[in-house]
Amino acid sequence: MQLLYKTNAHIVHNNNRGEIACRVMKTAKKLGVKTVAVYSEADADSLHTELADEAYLIGAAPASESYLNKEKILEVIQKTGAQGVHPGYGFLSENAEFADFLESKGVTFIGPPGNAIRMMGSKSESKIIMENAKVPVVPGYHGKNQDVQFLKSKAGEIGYPVLIKAVKGGGGKGMRVVEKEEDFEMMLESSKREAIKSFGDDKVLVEKYITAPRHVEVQVFADKHGNAVYLFERDCSVQRRHQKILEEAPAPHLSKSVRQMLGEKAVAAAKAVGYVGAGTVEFIVDSKTQEFYFMEMNTRLQVEHPVTEMITGTDLVEWQLEVASGNRLPKLQKDLVANGHAFEARIYAENPENGFLPDVGKLKFLSVPKESEFIRVDTGVRLGDEISVYYDPMIAKLIVHGKDRTSAIRILNQALLNYRIFGLHTNINFLRSVLSSQNFIDGDIETGFITKNHDELFNKDIGSKFEYIAQSALVVLLNKMGKFDSTSVTKIKDANSPWYSQSYFRLGSPESRVNNVMELVLNDTHYNITIGVNESTPTEYFINVQPKDTKDQSGGQAQYTLDLLDVKVLPVKGTQKTQHNRIIGINILTAIAESETKLESDVILDGKHVSIFGKHGQIAMEIVDDTSSFRKDGASSDGSGLIVAPMSSKVVQIHVKPGQKVDVGTPLIVVEAMKMEHVIKSSKKGVVKSVAFSVGELVGQGDKLVDLEADQ
Structure with a gap:
């Protein structure tokens, strides 16, 4: 701009x-x-x-x-x-x-002068500057020698695990954690390849990987008149793939003296290079001792700057324009005060259940929480827009402010519940899982938070899952039978006789149940659903949900009495390739016979998918048809040795060739989507029969990549 x-x-x-x-x-x-x-x-x-x-x-x-x-x-x-x-x-x-x-x-x-960017934008040079300024840095090699064997020897001296980082990197790009020596060269090559694409420079540094660090950063600002301030700190420790997804200000559980030292050191770092404008000095903070180490400086406005704006009552973009125009900073250090607590949740088009792989597609339905003095939504998309393979998959940033951390968590949780997206996978449910984690509530966070709390965060036993599957199946069936009018707001057709069309039913005695069978897929589990109606009481539905996998005990049976079924035809931008140019949104309120409890939810569907939104967030399901579906690890669901693309992407590296023997976990192909690389590994032991694509070719989700002859 x-x-x-x-x-x-x-x-x-x-x-x-x-x-x-x-x-x-x-x-x-x-x-x-x-x-x-x-x-x-x-x-x-x-x-x-x-x-x-x-x-x-x-x-x-x-x-x-x-x-x-x-x-x-x-x-x-x-x-x-x-x-x-x-x-x-x-x-x-x-x-x-x-x-x-x-x-x-x-x-x-x-932004800052080119020389300041050059000095602080280089991870290696900035660390040398910090060392000369007596600021502690993480042990590692930050020199210019980029020989593979030399870097490997330095990694051995530092001791595994080590972190390879692009010298001019950011956002986790060009960053690789190496757990063992035999993986170093492959990870180094991948890091360099990603770095050259993202930053035009493949130089890297190698440093010790601290196992339980917090990622705490300080917002600094300087003008051309010698003034420089810090606008307090942010904690950005909740990350996946080394990229932040949940940030907060101020950082929890830091002593007053540590907060002040962090701010003062950050300002000193900015002044050391003649900095001008907005910048962020990032530190690694030991989660137990609160000792901190300089990590890097981002010489730009950060993605998470809104949380700082929320607690300081400032507009940092306005500050940037003031400083660029030669004006003094709007406030000096003595004028800055932090009030309350703020969170930013980054809403991504990605599938947390599938290793956080990015998703692509249209925003077929989009409803955002109402903005207020406590809630803010920063976004660059609207209903009908396409999330493409070319750029970062972030849909929006949801920012909230509360009087304290507890109230801010509560506000954010409710706002996420009111954020509804249909058409592709998002991380909204996962963010709510993080907020409900007791460790997060207690402020017990560090960069390994997601890994260490994996079982809790990815608990697939979603509350009321059975009821939600049953309701969704009922809506799918009624829609298929043409029970809904096409007016903007209406009741179900002929509400006194919901079985408007008899073409799907067998006629029998008044007490007989008329059954319909369908199949839905939730989190890679296929469910068989049988829906019946008591013909003597046509508002009573008998729904049986049973997983195909006998190990899954989440099925069950219940009787529903339909109290209300309001239908809303919601706007959606269709395409020339699809016949589904609108989505039916249904608010369904049911009574479960055995408990007499009420469960209220909204259902949205198109020809292939159905989503239900309720108190547990969104539950998205696939409506099974005659096409094959594939597991999230890239293997085909029928148990064959077919390895498919988990997303639309570009092939950037092929590790195998026909006739080669592979084991479980052997890297097969590296694909790139949204500026991030993903290694597809073998889920089976066997021999490669064929490789379907070449380096540089584009592949679609579900395309065959490698065919294996699996060992029996």
């Missing part, structure tokens, strides 16, 4: 898109600053192009051909007369050459 802070100035949102582009534009418009968006072919209809005053196409979907193309960005700047560029985060936001490039053209870069 772009700007100089004065009325009617322009902003070019150059190397960014999505949520952060919309976030910056919001403040710019508030200040009367015009905005210019740039976009790739994949983002032609995106929300940030709609919100901008002007928008220009700069290239194809791959970032290297659009958001990383400096010359194309400069063309837009010259065409529009833009005075400055706001880089957001990611892409070119921490690229020193880009900052220098703009300055050489007389355009303001809304």
Whole structure:
């Protein structure tokens, strides 16, 4: 983005898109600053192009051909007369050459000077600066020698486990934990490959992997007049794949003296490199001793900056525009006070049950919690938008504020319950699982939180699962039979006789049950559901749910009496390839005969999927048809040796060839989706029969990758 802070100035949102582009534009418009968006072919209809005053196409979907193309960005700047560029985060936001490039053209870069980015953006050089400043750093090798065997020897000296990190990395990209020596070279190659794609530099450092660290970062701000402040700290320890998903401010259970030392050291670090603008100094804090070590500095606005805004009552984007315009900081240290507690939950298109693999697809239904002084939603998407394979899968950031940590957790939990998405997998249920964990409630968190609490967080015995499956099946059946009107709000057709069409039923004695059988899939478990009606009492439903897997005891049988069935035809943007251009939303209130308790929920469905939303969050199921379904580990569900793509992606490396023997866990293929690499390993022991794709080819979810002849 772009700007100089004065009325009617322009902003070019150059190397960014999505949520952060919309976030910056919001403040710019508030200040009367015009905005210019740039976009790739994949983002032609995106929300940030709609919100901008002007928008220009700069290239194809791959970032290297659009958001990383400096010359194309400069063309837009010259065409529009833009005075400055706001880089957001990611892409070119921490690229020193880009900052220098703009300055050489007389355009303001809304961020620190190129030299500060160069010094602090390099993980190795920044650690040397910190060592000279007597700030403790994590033991490791931060030098320039990138010889594979040399780095491997250094890892051995440090002692496993070690962490390989891209020197110019961020967001977990180019980062690999190596548990044992024999994995080092493969992990190093993967780290370098990901780093060159994301940052254009494959240099890495190797350091000791601290087993129980907290990730605590300090927001700093400096102007061109020698003023620098810290706006307190954030805890970002709840992570998956080394990427944050839940952040909070202030960090829980830190002593007053440690908080002050963290802030002062962060400011000292910024001043040491002549820093200007917004930055974040990240520390590893020992979860037991509260000793801290400098980790890195992010020379940009952070994704989680809203929690700092919530507790300080500031607008950090406005601060950026003030500083870029040559003005002094709006507040000095003595003026800054932290009030209450704030959380940010990152809502991703991903499947936590499938190793947090990203998902792609349309947002067929989208309902967000109502914003207020306590709840804020930062997003770059709307109903009908597509989450694509090309960019980060974040849908939105849900930010809340409470008077204390306990109340903030309560507000966030309820807001997540009211956040409803249909059309692809999300991590909303998982985030609620984190919030309900006693360890999280107690503030007992560190970067291994998800792994250490895995069994609790991934407990598949969802409360009222049986009732939800039964209700969903009933709605699917009634919809298939044409029981719902197409008006916007209506009752079920002929409510006194729900069996409007008799084509699905056998006629019998008045007391007989008429049965229908269907199959739904929940969390990889297939359920057979039998639905019957007592013909003498047509509002009574007899529903039996039984898992196909006999080890699963979650089935059961119950009698339902239908009290109310309201139907709402909800808006959804259809495509030319599908006949389902609307989704039926149903509010169903039922009485379970044996307990007489009430269970209220909403059901949304299309031709292939059904989701039910209730007090336990969303439960999404697949409506089984004649097509094959595949397990989350990439193996086919019929037990054969077929290995399939778990998501739409690009093949970047192939580890096997026909005739090669493999064991369980042998790496087969590496695919890339949304700038992250994923290693697909063999789930069986056997011999490779064939490999279906070559390096560089695109694959769709469910496409055959490798065919194995499994050992019997």
